[in-house]
Amino acid sequence: MTHDLVATLRPLLTAEAAAEAYAFGDEPNDLEQAVWLRLLERLETDGPPRDPHGWLRKAVRAEARRSRRATRLEGPYDGEPADEARPGPEQLVLTAARHRALRDAVGRLPGRCPRLLEALLSPKDLTYREIAGELGISQGSLGPERSRCLGCLRRLLTPEVAACEVRG
Numbered sequence: 001m002t003h004d005l006v007a008t009l010r011p012l013l014t015a016e017a018a019a020e021a022y023a024f025g026d027e028p029n030d031l032e033q034a035v036w037l038r039l040l041e042r043l044e045t046d047g048p049p050r051d052p053h054g055w056l057r058k059a060v061r062a063e064a065r066r067s068r069r070a071t072r073l074e075g076p077y078d079g080e081p082a083d084e085a086r087p088g089p090e091q092l093v094l095t096a097a098r099h100r101a102l103r104d105a106v107g108r109l110p111g112r113c114p115r116l117l118e119a120l121l122s123p124k125d126l127t128y129r130e131i132a133g134e135l136g137i138s139q140g141s142l143g144p145e146r147s148r149c150l151g152c153l154r155r156l157l158t159p160e161v162a163a164c165e166v167r168g
Contacts, residue, residue, distance in 0.1 A: 113149035
């Protein structure tokens with residue numbers, strides 16, 4: 001019964017949906033799908049309509065009106081557009097993970113290296129004079145000490161970075 005009804009109504013629905021959609025700039029397939037859904041809902045609750053062709057024409061027009069109303073109520077987003085230059089959420093998470101890994105590795109360094117590299121990584125952007133004063137070492141020994149600490153950090157991170165690389 002339902003299969004016969006669908007087969008009978010398909011050509012009429014295609015034509016009606018195309019005519020209504022064309023008149024108002026909607027998509028015919030979207031309109032057809034909405035009417036098929038409405039028919040299925042009707043079959044579940046009330047059974048098949050007494051006048052299937054008349055019901056179908058009314059249903060197509062009602063769905064077209066509903067679609068036009070929804071389109072009219074929808075408006076452009078007035079918020080700020082997405083900033084393509086700024087990193088997205090995925091990039092922010094990956095960057096935060098890299099910073100955590102770096103800070104963890106700095107904490108595992110020997111001697112004065114953790115304090116020195118923390119001072120170099122500080123958001124305060126300290127000068128060499130300020131870092132030397134904070135660590136209690138001469139400003140002249142800061143460069144060689146920094147080089148030694150960065151070498152230690154590089155050796156510490158090399159196995160971790162190599163393990164994360166994609167191979168093949």
